[in-house]
Structure formats: structure tokens, C-alpha cells
Amino acid sequence: MKRTILAAVAATAIATTASAADFKPAVVFDMGGKFDKSFNEAAYNGAEKFKKDTGIAYREFEVTNVSQREQALRNMARRGAGIVVAMGFAQAAAVEKVAKEYPDVKFTLIDMVVDLPNVQSVVFKEHEGSFLVGMAAAMASKTGKVGFVGGMDIPLIRKFALGYVEGAKYVNGNVEVFQNMTGTTPAAWNDPTKGGELARSQFDRGADVVYAAAGGTGIGVYQAAKDSGKLAIGVDSNQNYLHPGTMLTSMIKRVDVAVYDAFKSAKDGTWKGGIKVLGLAEEGVGYSIDEHNRSLISADMEAKLEKARSEIIAGKIKVTDYMMK
Amino acid sequence: MGEFFTIFILTLDATLRVATPLVLAALAGMFSERSGVIDIGLEGKMLGAAFSAAATAAVTGSPWLGLMAGIVTSMCLSMVHAFACVTHHGNQVVSGMALNIAVAGLGPTLGLAWFHQGGQTPMLGHSSRFTAIDWPFAKALADVPLIGHIYSEIFSGHNIIVYFAMVAVPVAAYVLYRTRFGLRLRAVGESPEAVDTAGISVAGMRYRALLITGFLCGVAGTYLSTAHSAGFIRDMTAGKGYLALAALIFGKWKPVPTMLACLLFAFADAVQIRLQGVELPVIGTIPVQFIQALPYVLTVLLLAGFVGKAIAPKAIGEPYIKER
Structure with missing residues (x-):
């Protein structure tokens, strides 16, 4: 009724x-x-x-x-x-x-x-947002090596990864990007211990910025970054507040x-x-700047990010969508 | 070559981090099983300890109080097991399993009621966790080839529970083989009648063994939530209790072989994490799925092929009923 x-x-x-x-x-x-x-x-x-x-x-x-x-x-x-x-x-x-x-x-x-x-x-359009944080990662990295920790190994997460890689390469053509997936089952969304170990393994190989697109697993990644004094990039929500000072930015997905x-x-x-x-044009994705990461993003970096944002919206920069590949 | 060596050292470093809860839980299981009580409830005890340690550390801000709470919780759970199996001659597997299931539900439920964060505890800050301890000169020696590397990566820079686990193995071996308590403990697991005839209480010995089990599981659980990660998450033990049990059987209920088995499992896991996405010569990049199956494949191969017959303590699983 x-x-x-x-x-x-x-x-x-x-x-x-x-x-x-x-x-x-x-x-x-x-x-x-x-x-x-x-x-x-x-x-x-x-x-x-x-x-x-x-x-x-x-x-x-x-x-x-x-x-x-x-x-x-x-x-x-x-x-x-x-x-x-x-x-x-x-x-x-x-x-x-x-x-x-x-x-x-x-x-x-x-x-x-x-x-x-x-x-x-x-x-x-996660690839567009990931492109921007990939740029931020490459700009902030001193070693020229950055990392990516994905949750479950599925096309959606590969989409994040590809956008991130393209963004990093856009800034620095020689940048090396390490990619890891936490697992192949849904449990991979909630395994912070494994996420932490994956992040550490990337730091050991020289990465100094790591981007996690892994749901709850990311908590371990950010913790590992804080413990090792490296930078991390959050995902989906604005996660900058989790560890002020070591969270470079977050790829926010509204x-x-x-x-x-x-x-x-x-x-x-x-x-x-x-x-x-x-996508970026609809403000459905983006990167975050707030009081917790203000000091990590220089005015120069922000200007470059903003420029890239408008160029992506205008179609001047093409970001590959993994799903359409 | 130099880079390969560095990766090798760092893998060993990760092995220690991953092995710590396994070693502690396996030793805990050893005390229980050597006294003749099957303990399938290692998982539950660790999970319970992980929860109360994280909850206490979150509220008080002190990891040490968290450790105390973890140990007390785990010992209480162990005593429930003892009460059911030793005093009332209950089925040991059923009792252990019951504990596992009860804790798996109870932790998140209490967490939800207390912290309102979906069954997790709040994330722990730097000061309410056990953090890495740098040994003297570790930073200075880090650049010295070989020895400096080994010193600064493998020995230095772990948290206190990792060192505790390292020390726990020889201490457990000493207690088991060189003390009167250890002799009686082993006897109770092999032939409780003989121990009873000698005028020693079988039940008393088993209770004491289970107290030690509870203590060690408590430390292992605390490590998971306040040292290795920063907070309690639903089912965070993720089968480590069962893996420890497998290591115990693999190690034939002896302290040092059991520790080696734990290290092997942990090494396979660490390698698994590091091999992902790495280009290997000749083979190229190995698919994630295959790499992730590696530790399990290795375990099955080793268990099936290379380990002789594992002989359990004779009286294991049988409640001792005194003749009247």
C-alpha cells in the first residue's frame, strides 16, 4: 500500500x-x-x-x-x-x-x-582527480620515485592507478611509480596491516610519496608514511586531517x-x-587543500595544479580512462 | 648486487615484524598443548587482547596500560577455556572455537557501543603506541656496508614487543626443558596418570599452563593493535592464530623449530609483498594472484614433503578424569 x-x-x-x-x-x-x-x-x-x-x-x-x-x-x-x-x-x-x-x-x-x-x-572520473594528485606527488617527491597502493585488484582501482601514473609522468617524465595491490578479494578493502607493509616496501625501494586507493586499508598506509616520515595521499574523503604534516593531499571524490x-x-x-x-568539470573529483596540508603544497605547485585542472576540463590534457582503454 | 642485498635485508626486517605475533601465539599454543590441552582459541584470545589493548590505549593514552589490559583479557579468556576443559572435562576444540566466535562478535559490538565508529577503536596517536626503538649508533652505522646495514635494519628500529618475542623463545625453551615446572608440564601432556601418582595436581598444572598461554597471546594481540598498526579493526587477526597453530605442528611442538616455522611463514609473506609488481629477470612481472598464493603453496609443499611425522603430546585433547 x-x-x-x-x-x-x-x-x-x-x-x-x-x-x-x-x-x-x-x-x-x-x-x-x-x-x-x-x-x-x-x-x-x-x-x-x-x-x-x-x-x-x-x-x-x-x-x-x-x-x-x-x-x-x-x-x-x-x-x-x-x-x-x-x-x-x-x-x-x-x-x-x-x-x-x-x-x-x-x-x-x-x-x-x-x-x-x-x-x-x-x-x-577518478582518473582526472588521480592525475592531479599524481602531479602533486611527483612535484613533492625528492627521490623521483612515488608509490601507489590499491585495494582489491579491479579495473576501477587500475583506473586510479593509471591516472596517477600519467599525472606523475606529466610533471617528470623520468619518475618511477611503484604499484601494489593489497589483494584480490573484498577483504583487501580492510587490511591496514598489509597496507602498511606494502607502503613500507615502497619506501624501502626509494619512494617518498605514496597514494592509497584502498578504502580502510589506506589507514595503514598513512600510518606507515607517518612512522617513516614520508608523504601520503588520501582518497575519496578528505583525509588530510588524519596525519597533519605527512598527508600531502587527498584525491576527493564527492x-x-x-x-x-x-x-x-x-x-x-x-x-x-x-x-x-x-569529473573535474562537475567538481565530482578534485584534490584537497586545507589547514592540515597547507604548508606541504607551495604556491607554485598549486598554480600548476590549477592550470592542469583547467586544461583537463578544456580537453587540452587527455587523461586515459583505464575502463575505456 | 648491492641493491639486491639491500632488498634482502629489508625483507628480513619485514619478516621480523610479521613473525612477532606468530611466534608469540605459537609459543602460547605450545604451553597449552604440551600440557595436554588443545588450544584452537589462540585466534580469539589474540583478537580479544587486540581489542582491549587498543581500547585502553585509546582512552588512557598509555600503551603500557593497553598491554596490561590485553594480557588480562587474554588470561581471562584462557581461564574460561581452562574452566570448561580442565574442570568440567569439556571438548577442547568446541570450547576453543566458542571463544573465537564469541570474541569475534564481542569486540566490534563493545567497540560500537563505546566509540561509535563502526566497531573500530579510534586511531591511536604516536604516544599511545609502541614505537620503534633506535639502538645506539644505528643512524651513524647505517652507511657501513654489510654490518652497518644488518645492525641498523635488522637489529635496531623495532618496537619493544618484537624484542620481547625474540627473548621469549629461549626463555620458553629453558622453562620447558630445564626447569622442574617444564618437566612436570611435559609429563602432564604425555602421561597425566604418572603425574597424578607422583602427587602433583594435573588440573593445577594445566591451569598454570593456560595462564602462560593467555599471557603470551595477550602480548601478541597487543602487538597487532598498538604496535604494528594503530587501532583495532574487526577481525584484524585474520587467521594468524590458526597459522600459529600450523607453525606449532610444523615445529613438532618444540620452541626453536616452531619459531623457525613462524619465521618461514612470515618470510614468505614479506617476499610476497615485495615481489608484487617487480620485474624479475627472464620471467617478467608475475601476476598478483600468483604471488599472493605463494605463502600458502609454500606451506603445503613443506608440510607435505619436507617435514617428518609430527607426533603430538600423547594426552592431548583428552580431559583427565581421576580414578576413584
Whole structure:
């Protein structure tokens, strides 16, 4: 019954007070956990902001086991969620299945594309943001060697890596980039000990800046950088605050904004299915400068980064997208 | 050649870091199993200690208080195991497994209730962790070829628990083979009847053995959360307790061979991390998946091919029931 009301409301796009009270957004976090200080935490921040702005509570589920994804999504849909936001590429298969079963429920999938009328797929141009932090890494490096620690070995993470390498090479053609992946299973998103060891191995080989695109595993990478007195680059959320002084910058991916917008548009009735691509031009990705890393980024570096940013937006610099290769 | 040597030394350095919790947990298992009590609960005890050490260090800011809390937690869990298996003759595998499952759920649950960070503890700052200790002259000697390298990388620059683990092996060997307590401990595991006839309490010996087990597991768990990383994360032991158990069997329940087995496992892991993405002559870059399977392949090969029959303590797994 509730679902029919909701569907009717959505169809006519009239947001009445009754529907506001009935509107129940939901978010399903992926492995790595809500407080990974990175990807999932960004979604949490977006959802929290929505809750604060509108006073509408949201349902949430933290997937800790591969088989829970589908159950969690189905549960949310069955309980009449106004919109279900699914975090992460790994939920694509589950979203596709559940979205077909519940054609009236809206799904927003972050980081992967599912082509169904009731699914909105939000993907980011991580390679563009990674290009910029790659430039920052090469500019900050004294040894001419920089590192990359990925989470699970998947095309998405390779996309980060490729953009980073291209950015570093753009600044210094001779730069050497070490690349490591933490693992090949979802456990690789939450293994800080391994991340720390990988970072140390790169420092041992001469790297002095390391970029982690590895969810919760990154925490170990940043810790290792701090312990060894090297620089690290954060990912997804602005992680500069974690270790002020050794966090060079963060490649921010506005997952929080994507989640907030999904909730908001579903509430207002302006939500549409399809694919949303967010890059530098849309401010969906970028690098962060705040009081914690101000002293590490010189005015000269910032000027170069800003120049490259506008050139990428203008199409003068082409960053290769690993997925399109 | 010079570069290869450096990489080799640094791999050994990483081996020590990774081996420390394994060595401590395997020694812990040795005391328990030598007294005749199977301890599959090493994993749970380590995890419990890791949680309470990180939680205590986060709240008080002192790693030493964290260490105390870790040891106490682990000893308490060990006593639960002893109460179930020694006093009440329960099944030792079931009791150990129960502890593992209980702790795996309890840690994150308490963490969620106390810190509201999704079952993790807050990240620990520099002063609330065990940090690296630089030995005298390590920096100055670092450039001296060979000896300077070995001194500054392998001996210097670890945290105190790594050194503790190094010392723990000879001490454990001494206790086991050269003291009256050790003789009785081994006897209790081989032939509890004989020990009982000699007028020594079998239950008392096993309780004492399990206290030592709890102590060592507590140190191992504390290492994981407050020395090697900075905070507790769900399931952070990641099977190290079981790996330690495998090393114990591999090492035939003897301290030094067990330590060597732990070092071998850790070395394979360290090599695995360093080989990733490195261009090797002739072969080229090896795929990540293959490299990551390396430690396990090595373990299976060694266990299957090169180790003789491992003979367990005779009375292991059997609760001792006094004849009346």
C-alpha cells in the first residue's frame, strides 16, 4: 500500500507533507565499513547531511559478507524505501537483480553502471582527480620515485592507478611509480596491516610519496608514511586531517554529494534514472587543500595544479580512462 | 648486487615484524598443548587482547596500560577455556572455537557501543603506541656496508614487543626443558596418570599452563593493535592464530623449530609483498594472484614433503578424569 502511494507520488512529482513523512531513503554500505574514513564514510557524511537538513531519518546496512548485499537491498526495497543507494561497484549484480524485482523502487548505484530504468548509476572520473594528485606527488617527491597502493585488484582501482601514473609522468617524465595491490578479494578493502607493509616496501625501494586507493586499508598506509616520515595521499574523503604534516593531499571524490543529491532529488521528485558522470568539470573529483596540508603544497605547485585542472576540463590534457582503454 | 642485498635485508626486517605475533601465539599454543590441552582459541584470545589493548590505549593514552589490559583479557579468556576443559572435562576444540566466535562478535559490538565508529577503536596517536626503538649508533652505522646495514635494519628500529618475542623463545625453551615446572608440564601432556601418582595436581598444572598461554597471546594481540598498526579493526587477526597453530605442528611442538616455522611463514609473506609488481629477470612481472598464493603453496609443499611425522603430546585433547 505504502509503495503504491510512493510510486504515485513519484510519478506526479508532487512533494506533499504526507509524502515527506513517508519518504524513507536507505543506504547500503559495502565491505570496508561505514567508518573506513574513505569511500563509505563519504556516503555516510552525505546521508547524515541529508538527515540534518531535512530531518528525515534514513535506513542503513553495513555489508560484512558478500552474500548479504542482495538480502540487504531486497530488504530495503520490500520495506518501502523511497530510494536505495548502493555503495560500490561490487553491488552492481545485486542491484540489477533486485531492481528488476522491484521496478517501482528507485536505486542509485555509486561507482558502477546498471542499465535499468529505475537505476541511476553515478560514476566518477577518478582518473582526472588521480592525475592531479599524481602531479602533486611527483612535484613533492625528492627521490623521483612515488608509490601507489590499491585495494582489491579491479579495473576501477587500475583506473586510479593509471591516472596517477600519467599525472606523475606529466610533471617528470623520468619518475618511477611503484604499484601494489593489497589483494584480490573484498577483504583487501580492510587490511591496514598489509597496507602498511606494502607502503613500507615502497619506501624501502626509494619512494617518498605514496597514494592509497584502498578504502580502510589506506589507514595503514598513512600510518606507515607517518612512522617513516614520508608523504601520503588520501582518497575519496578528505583525509588530510588524519596525519597533519605527512598527508600531502587527498584525491576527493564527492561521494557525499552524490548520495545527498540522490536522496534530495528522490524526495523532490526530480530523480531520474540513467548514468551520471562526475569529473573535474562537475567538481565530482578534485584534490584537497586545507589547514592540515597547507604548508606541504607551495604556491607554485598549486598554480600548476590549477592550470592542469583547467586544461583537463578544456580537453587540452587527455587523461586515459583505464575502463575505456 | 648491492641493491639486491639491500632488498634482502629489508625483507628480513619485514619478516621480523610479521613473525612477532606468530611466534608469540605459537609459543602460547605450545604451553597449552604440551600440557595436554588443545588450544584452537589462540585466534580469539589474540583478537580479544587486540581489542582491549587498543581500547585502553585509546582512552588512557598509555600503551603500557593497553598491554596490561590485553594480557588480562587474554588470561581471562584462557581461564574460561581452562574452566570448561580442565574442570568440567569439556571438548577442547568446541570450547576453543566458542571463544573465537564469541570474541569475534564481542569486540566490534563493545567497540560500537563505546566509540561509535563502526566497531573500530579510534586511531591511536604516536604516544599511545609502541614505537620503534633506535639502538645506539644505528643512524651513524647505517652507511657501513654489510654490518652497518644488518645492525641498523635488522637489529635496531623495532618496537619493544618484537624484542620481547625474540627473548621469549629461549626463555620458553629453558622453562620447558630445564626447569622442574617444564618437566612436570611435559609429563602432564604425555602421561597425566604418572603425574597424578607422583602427587602433583594435573588440573593445577594445566591451569598454570593456560595462564602462560593467555599471557603470551595477550602480548601478541597487543602487538597487532598498538604496535604494528594503530587501532583495532574487526577481525584484524585474520587467521594468524590458526597459522600459529600450523607453525606449532610444523615445529613438532618444540620452541626453536616452531619459531623457525613462524619465521618461514612470515618470510614468505614479506617476499610476497615485495615481489608484487617487480620485474624479475627472464620471467617478467608475475601476476598478483600468483604471488599472493605463494605463502600458502609454500606451506603445503613443506608440510607435505619436507617435514617428518609430527607426533603430538600423547594426552592431548583428552580431559583427565581421576580414578576413584
